[in-house]
Amino acid sequence: MENIKGETKISSYQVILLIIIYRVIIAFTYMPIVNTPPGNQDIWITLLLSIPYTIILCWPILYLSSKFKDLTIIEYSEKILGKVIGKITGIYYTLFLLMFSIILVATLVEILDTTMFPETPTFVSTIIMLITCAYISYKGLEAIGRGAEVFVPFILVVILLFVVLSYKNYDFTVFLPILSDSTFKELNIGALDRSIKFSDIIILAMITPHLERKEELNKIFMKALIYSVFIVIILVIATQAVLGIEYAKHTSFPFFTFSRLVNLLDFIQRIDVLSVIALIIGNIGKIAGYLYFTTVAFTQTINKKTNRPYIIPITILVLIVTVSIKDRRSILSVGEELEKIILITSLITIFILPLVTTIVYFFRRKNL
């Protein structure tokens, strides 16, 4: 039995890849950024602007993680906040990760059912996805990290391929005039919105004790942040340049629609299947990661040694919740509500709770 503490090591490169893909896959799947304010040609500026905001918002979590290098966010929260409140925050983090796993599975199932398998029942596609994910997370962090080295470059190559192959469809005049249709306030709201939803930082805070070089934590964070923002900018610019600002907002899966339009010399066409494959792989990677960290968070909250026994029950829970949501309504058609839930829970997870923990830490520093 693998012990979840300390023994498995994961390299900085693997962590960077993981966090990049966890972020990029959202833009790759349903690109919520095209609908956030200002919602016009200046979205790429919003993304750039979100970098400093993200750094500010993530500072408490990074600070604590670099102070407690051998503990995950669950463990040091409990240590700082005390047993009872610590347990409550632990449960909150677990639920947050669980919620994200469910949202991810539901979104993936939705895009699969819409684009490729309209007649497959929801529970079948969900089960197929979840069995794979549960298997990966059963194999542990090392498998996830090593897997990232294989599948992340593949996805990035697919993105690059589509961006290059669409060169004939681009109309970059849609990005003009720059910064004149959006107000300063809108840009900042959009940037803040993006940086709050950078909830994948929690994964970094869960991975910290397994890092090969723990002193590189801040470097990993910066690299992952900047690379992911730039890849998302490339995705957004390519999609908007091909579909136009408004049509991109109308599509549920902008990058998928974008890839459907690739037609080079009447020969390279209908390769959108490739983008769906990349999408499945990327999402499975992300779901497997979230599933794994959900179980780890749960185990650490209840002070158990190994997370393996909880993978299957939690997977079944995810399955039941996903199917019961998905069979009632489409999750992306209620996108606004979904975005609101993600916004609030993410704000609490990545900023408010760590900030409170940091403040308490400053007061109790001597006793710890």
Place this chain on the structure above:
Amino acid sequence: MTKKILFLNIIIIMSIFLTACWNAMELNALGITLVIGLDFEDDKVLLTAEIIEPVPAKEKASMKRGSIVTYVQGTGDNVFDAFRDITLKFDRKLYIAHNKVIIFGEEFARRASVTDLDLLVRDREQRETAYLLIAKGSKAYEVMGVASGLEEIPGNYILKLIENFKYNPKVIKVNLAEYLRYFYDRGQQPVLGVIEKREKLKINKIEKSNGGKEYELTVIGGAAFKREKLVGFLDGIETKAFNIIMGRAKSGIITFPTPNITDTNSGPTKPIESDIKSEGISNIRISTVDIINMKTKKDVEIIDGNIVLKVKVKLRGSLEEITGDIDISTKDNMLKVEEACSKEIKKRIEDTILKVQREFESDIFGFGSAFHRKYPKEWHKVKDNWNDIFSKSDFQVEIETNIIRTGLINTPIGKIKGR
């Protein structure tokens, strides 16, 4: 080890038996469409689809052209209803993922709104790369089924006609995604392609003496919209001017009247007086320049509170055909030819803009977008009635022609160069 191998074998065997049960689409259960036509008939949607009949290659050789497709029609309250109506009459379910052309009857184009096309964008089957055409003056089903080219399938015949855009910019080549893009753009109104059926002159009367008329299709012209309302048609020459303004005419030809030059001694040597010199007055006084490279710049300027639309075209071409008595081996004459070419393009563009301003009152050229880019603050004041402002604006057209190639001969063939 043996356990692992056994396990692996079980998985491999299972994967053979557990292949795609859902969504399996067998070729013999599908009706693959290439063209669909949409019309209104008694306030209901009438959908006509051209379906390929899969025929073995052996039989195909002996079949008549156009007979490897079959046509089905369905009516319904909306487009999907019309699609499913077909299943009551036709033994296969339509599969429109390979559909390449969508034709709207003129009545449909005038009465339908863009929301009626929702299905074609919402459903994953229809691809956004399908070309849109409007059947000018007829129903969509009337233009379908004509195969007058060498393509065996009428749908491919239409598709090839549209793709011949690269030889002749008198065509509008717009697909579903592009249409939507212009539809959402406030600074530019959509223009769609046009398809017309014309009677063909009988060439070989003995063979085809069955009394029936022969038809062919043409995709000349364009249909201008104001948002979702069809406001009028452009003819071939106007469409070419439109494509030049839009910067889409990357290839194709420009025809212009040959400049009249009373020829003096132009060559280094005197021409011989000879009766070989062409004395006949040619009926054709039109020359041709082939476009090698054409760049267009659209601009809008506010001069003393008035909006002026500006079009600048830079053409590099090769002289392909020159009729009339003109020696182009001198620089002066060459400049005159270039000037005549510029003048002609200018006239065509001005006529087209004037027609669009007066008759359509719809900014199909995208001057609004250019205005938005240049004067973002003013744009917000005028964007709601931009089309009115556009139709009252002045415009300036500047053309610069450079002829960089003159072909294999340097003197018109009707002239004698002399010693």
